[in-house]
Amino acid sequence: MAEAGGKLFIMLPLQGIRLAAPAAAAASGRFWRSLTARRGPAGLIRLPAAQGAELRLLDSVNEYGAKLVEIAPAALSALRARQPNLRLVPIAFYHTAVAPRVRVETRAAATAAAAALKVKLRVVSRRDGSPVARALVVAFTDFEERIGAQGRTNAKGEVSLALGSAAPKLERLYVYPERDFWPALKRNLVVRSETSIALIPLALDYIDSLRYFYGSTAAGVGEGIKVGVVDTGIAEHPDLAIAGGENTVVGEDKSDYGDNGMGHGTHVAGIIAARGEPPAGVRGLAPGVALRSYRVFGKGSDSATNYAITKAIDRAVEDGCDLINLSLGGGPADEAIEAAIQYARAQGSLVIAAAGNDGRRPVSFPASYSLALAVSAMGRKGTFPSGTTQAADVAAPYGKDRKNFVAAFSNIGPELDLTAPGVGVISTYPGGYAILDGTSMACPAATGAAAAILAARAELLGLPRDSARSEALARAVLGRARTLGFGSLYEGQGLAR
Amino acid sequence: MGRYILRYVGTGASPAADMQRIRAAQELTVIDDSSSRMLLVEASEERLKELVGSLPGWIWSPQRMIRLPDPRPKPRRGPKS
Numbered sequence: 001m002a003e004a005g006g007k008l009f010i011m012l013p014l015q016g017i018r019l020a021a022p023a024a025a026a027a028s029g030r031f032w033r034s035l036t037a038r039r040g041p042a043g044l045i046r047l048p049a050a051q052g053a054e055l056r057l058l059d060s061v062n063e064y065g066a067k068l069v070e071i072a073p074a075a076l077s078a079l080r081a082r083q084p085n086l087r088l089v090p091i092a093f094y095h096t097a098v099a100p101r102v103r104v105e106t107r108a109a110a111t112a113a114a115a116a117l118k119v120k121l122r123v124v125s126r127r128d129g130s131p132v133a134r135a136l137v138v139a140f141t142d143f144e145e146r147i148g149a150q151g152r153t154n155a156k157g158e159v160s161l162a163l164g165s166a167a168p169k170l171e172r173l174y175v176y177p178e179r180d181f182w183p184a185l186k187r188n189l190v191v192r193s194e195t196s197i198a199l200i201p202l203a204l205d206y207i208d209s210l211r212y213f214y215g216s217t218a219a220g221v222g223e224g225i226k227v228g229v230v231d232t233g234i235a236e237h238p239d240l241a242i243a244g245g246e247n248t249v250v251g252e253d254k255s256d257y258g259d260n261g262m263g264h265g266t267h268v269a270g271i272i273a274a275r276g277e278p279p280a281g282v283r284g285l286a287p288g289v290a291l292r293s294y295r296v297f298g299k300g301s302d303s304a305t306n307y308a309i310t311k312a313i314d315r316a317v318e319d320g321c322d323l324i325n326l327s328l329g330g331g332p333a334d335e336a337i338e339a340a341i342q343y344a345r346a347q348g349s350l351v352i353a354a355a356g357n358d359g360r361r362p363v364s365f366p367a368s369y370s371l372a373l374a375v376s377a378m379g380r381k382g383t384f385p386s387g388t389t390q391a392a393d394v395a396a397p398y399g400k401d402r403k404n405f406v407a408a409f410s411n412i413g414p415e416l417d418l419t420a421p422g423v424g425v426i427s428t429y430p431g432g433y434a435i436l437d438g439t440s441m442a443c444p445a446a447t448g449a450a451a452a453i454l455a456a457r458a459e460l461l462g463l464p465r466d467s468a469r470s471e472a473l474a475r476a477v478l479g480r481a482r483t484l485g486f487g488s489l490y491e492g493q494g495l496a497r
Numbered sequence: 498m499g500r501y502i503l504r505y506v507g508t509g510a511s512p513a514a515d516m517q518r519i520r521a522a523q524e525l526t527v528i529d530d531s532s533s534r535m536l537l538v539e540a541s542e543e544r545l546k547e548l549v550g551s552l553p554g555w556i557w558s559p560q561r562m563i564r565l566p567d568p569r570p571k572p573r574r575g576p577k578s
Contacts (some may be wrong), residue, residue, distance in 0.1 A: 305561065
């Protein structure tokens with residue numbers, strides 16, 4: 001390999017383990033069959049029009065069968081962009097089931113005396129000093145060790161925290177309002193009872209990272225595209241038009257696909273499709289799309305089953321969604337969700353998934369599945385006020401424009417396809433508007449950008465709903481991405497636009 | 498006993514005969530069958546493996562939970578006095 005550190009993958013067609021006759025005629029099929037012919041010394045294959053992308057063919061069942069290949073991580077994104085309907089399964093090594101050894105675990109050590117020493121903080125609006133209720137206050141006396149306490153403010157804007165001292169020094173204090181304000185971050189703060197934290201009210205015409213990179217969007221952008229949001233449901237909101245959907249949580253009313261009490265899906269939906277106009281409302285990247293809500297999180301729950309997610313993807317495909325947004329993930333790979341994503345691709349739909357927020361850890365599942373388009377989160381200095389929590393998300397690498405950065409919380413890796421703004425994003429929220437951060441926000445930004453691109457490609461949308469269609473859609477979206485200079489392990493093909 | 502997803506990954510719609518066999522299977526309870534190519538069932542893993550082994554084109558996966566990804570830092574433990 002020209003680049004060191006190649007990884008082994010089993011290369012498979014979109015479905016099954018052998019290229020079927022109809023698929024052999026598609027672009028990915030021609031590529032597949034040509035691999036053997038292109039094979040150079042020691043199995044090295046240089047891919048045309050894919051700078052830096054080369055692979056080593058180590059073994060092949062036959063011309064149509066599965067192939068064992070070695071690919072440098074940095075070249076993986078380029079290969080996936082050019083051959084989007086190939087499945088690349090990392091090779092797995094199985095070990096004997098040796099019993100685990102006993103390990104010492106750190107024990108929580110808060111004493112009764114410490115718990116009794118509580119500090120009362122007050123959260124207010126910077127505009128008029130009025131109390132901010134239901135704000136999450138997270139205080140750290142030792143940030144590195146994550147030692148601290150958290151709580152929510154009451155109707156008076158007050159919260160009591162057990163911080164082990166009457167006047168503790170906080171390394172960091174995070175205040176996350178539920179909505180309508182910017183979250184705040186204070187460092188090295190000595191707090192005393194009645195210490196007050198003033199939050200900056202949200203202005204809907206503020207140029208956040210989303211608006212910085214995409215500007216203002218015309219009302220009809222995205223028309224003709226159907227987008228499914230698989231999430232916590234979408235609340236009724238003056239800026240949102242919900243075309244339909246389904247609640248796939250077992251045991252709940254399937255027609256209840258509104259917000260489950262978490263607000264997450266409503267925020268995601270607004271990034272894609274909000275139809276408001278600042279300063280009275282907000283607008284997403286593709287306000288003309290037909291927006292559908294598939295609720296997979298139960299009422300008041302922050303957990304969803306793989307069954308509900310799988311069923312929601314199926315339903316979105318059956319309802320004709322061109323794009324399916326998954327701002328969720330984590331845990332081990334799941335065969336059922338993989339099968340649903342594979343089914344979506346075979347029916348002409350694209351699944352776009354969040355890379356995860358574990359801070360430079362590997363891309364989480366299902367974004368890590370090769371048939372999903374994985375999105376990392378980036379941000380830009382100057383698109384959030386000083387003193388907000390977004391300042392803690394700034395981290396290297398920086399882009400060609402040194403104000404751009406990959407969010408500190410974003411997962412990274414060769415599975416990435418795109419990056420998009422996910423730091424300090426203003427969007428719709430039940431009962432108003434909120435600022436959230438995460439690859440959960442970057443993912444719908446990529447989905448919205450994809451919808452805007454595809455709405456202008458009637459010749460692709462009119463294709464029969466099969467794998468050739470989804471391959472063409474993926475090529476169109478990935479082909480428009482623009483590198484920001486972070487490197488493919490951080491941004492895939494670059495900014496979705 | 499646990500909850501498992503049974504999914505047909507063969508070509509076309511799931512065979513009606515297979516669906517009927519799953520619904521009628523002993524020591525297995527169907528929790529949800531409102532999807533055309535998938536069911537949620539409750540059974541022992543051994544029973545499930547035995548059944549799926551006799552149904553070509555079907556896969557199974559244990560039901561599990563996936564949490565909302567949250568980038569906000571959280572305390573791991575409280576401070577000492």
